[in-house]
Amino acid sequence: MSDQGIIKAGVTLALIASICTALVAATYQATHERIAANEKALLEQSLQPALSGVFYDSGVSESRLVLQPPHDLPGNDPAVIYRVFAESKPVAALFAVTARDGFSGPIRVLVGVEYDGTVTGIRILQHRETPGLGDKIEATRSDWVFQFDGHSIGDPPVTGWAIREDGGEFDQLTGASITPRAVIKAVRDTLLYFDANRETIFLAEASGEDE
Amino acid sequence: MTSGGFIERLRTGLWRDNPGLVQLLGLCPLLAVTSTFVNGLGLGIATLLVLTASNALVSATRRWIRHEIRIPIYVLIIASLVTCVELIFKAWFPTLDRSLGIFIPLIVTNCAIIARAEIFASRNSIGVSIADGLGMGAGFAGLLMALGAFRELVGHASIGGFSFADRGFLLAILPPGAFFALALAVALKNHIDRKPGR
Numbered sequence: 001m002s003d004q005g006i007i008k009a010g011v012t013l014a015l016i017a018s019i020c021t022a023l024v025a026a027t028y029q030a031t032h033e034r035i036a037a038n039e040k041a042l043l044e045q046s047l048q049p050a051l052s053g054v055f056y057d058s059g060v061s062e063s064r065l066v067l068q069p070p071h072d073l074p075g076n077d078p079a080v081i082y083r084v085f086a087e088s089k090p091v092a093a094l095f096a097v098t099a100r101d102g103f104s105g106p107i108r109v110l111v112g113v114e115y116d117g118t119v120t121g122i123r124i125l126q127h128r129e130t131p132g133l134g135d136k137i138e139a140t141r142s143d144w145v146f147q148f149d150g151h152s153i154g155d156p157p158v159t160g161w162a163i164r165e166d167g168g169e170f171d172q173l174t175g176a177s178i179t180p181r182a183v184i185k186a187v188r189d190t191l192l193y194f195d196a197n198r199e200t201i202f203l204a205e206a207s208g209e210d211e
Numbered sequence: 212m213t214s215g216g217f218i219e220r221l222r223t224g225l226w227r228d229n230p231g232l233v234q235l236l237g238l239c240p241l242l243a244v245t246s247t248f249v250n251g252l253g254l255g256i257a258t259l260l261v262l263t264a265s266n267a268l269v270s271a272t273r274r275w276i277r278h279e280i281r282i283p284i285y286v287l288i289i290a291s292l293v294t295c296v297e298l299i300f301k302a303w304f305p306t307l308d309r310s311l312g313i314f315i316p317l318i319v320t321n322c323a324i325i326a327r328a329e330i331f332a333s334r335n336s337i338g339v340s341i342a343d344g345l346g347m348g349a350g351f352a353g354l355l356m357a358l359g360a361f362r363e364l365v366g367h368a369s370i371g372g373f374s375f376a377d378r379g380f381l382l383a384i385l386p387p388g389a390f391f392a393l394a395l396a397v398a399l400k401n402h403i404d405r406k407p408g409r
Contacts (some may be wrong), residue, residue: 005277009277009279010282012275012276012277012280013280016272016284016288017287018289020290020291021291023292023295024291024293024295024298027294027295027299030302030303031298032303034302034303035301035302038301042305042309
């Protein structure tokens with residue numbers, strides 16, 4: 001290719017690159033508000049099941065508090081806390097924490113707790129447990145996660161927060177005991193953390209939108 | 212390759228040179244997302260849009276593109292279009308976008324698209340290139356939908372999300388099921404083509 005040819009090719013390439021960039025930029029401009037709204041709606045919708053029976057102000061996702069490790073919640077990745085208010089009074093909190101000792105990798109658990117420490121709902125956000133056995137921790141696959149609703153530390157006492165096989169008060173899953181053990185431990189530790197840090201959690205400044 | 216008329220291009224893409232059934236291009240997304248009908252439909256439409264638009268753009272700019280830099284330009288055009296389609300899906304079809312996940316951005320790597328740019332759109336007028344994009348895109352989308360419907364029917368015992376039995380034949384929705392289903396589809400096409408009288 002001659003020198004002139006190279007320059008021509010470079011100019012063409014630059015021109016097409018700018019046109020393509022403009023196209024993407026225009027599409028972004030036209031869509032980004034909708035996308036942000038969708039993501040927020042999705043987040044609020046995914047938090048809602050863990051708050052059954054609680055009346056609360058909308059905009060839970062704006063009260064996000066991210067704790068970078070090391071923190072005292074289960075897991076060694078960032079833990080996320082959503083503070084839930086009703087008429088500006090704290091009524092509940094949601095914790096996204098990680099149970100590290102699942103059967104095949106970490107399990108991300110969403111724990112909803114009322115201000116007095118009662119569980120309002122637990123949902124599994126992410127896991128890689130065995131299909132057909134450990135995956136029964138999902139709310140859509142069995143009602144195992146619902147057995148914690150209404151319980152708190154003290155009902156049963158801390159030692160009772162284990163599967164029956166280990167002398168606790170909660171059901172295991174047929175064919176899987178490592179998975180429930182990991183989830184229960186994460187829930188118990190979250191509840192203990194909430195009992196100890198309730199006041200400070202609701203006073204902390206929200207820490208941005210991105211996890 | 213001859214250009215032919217509009218109808219001929221559609222027929223070529225849909226059946227005779229179907230990108231999935233005959234050229235066996237773009238098999239990665241084809242096998243990965245066809246576990247349900249809706250997923251197949253979603254990725255099919257996204258691919259159809261990108262393929263048609265990229266054929267149109269490549270054909271429209273073909274006189275100014277020097278041969279030496281055509282590949283980076285195709286990649287630029289295709290990647291930009293895929294990004295636009297991804298944003299549009301995220302804004303207006305968020306549920307579908309979530310279930311397709313990484314496979315929307317991965318349309319960039321679908322070799323069926325760059326192959327059409329190189330083989331067809333860069334050598335033909337814009338009208339015929341659009342027809343070719345529509346035909347090939349519809350052929351690919353049709354195969355995605357057929358495989359999705361078949362696998363969902365056998366694997367989940369449901370269609371379009373409406374289930375009519377408790378459980379299906381699990382293998383169909385696992386990765387091997389995708390290969391079996393594709394093989395059946397290719398065999399069926401060859402069988403039809405070989406019938407006397409065609």
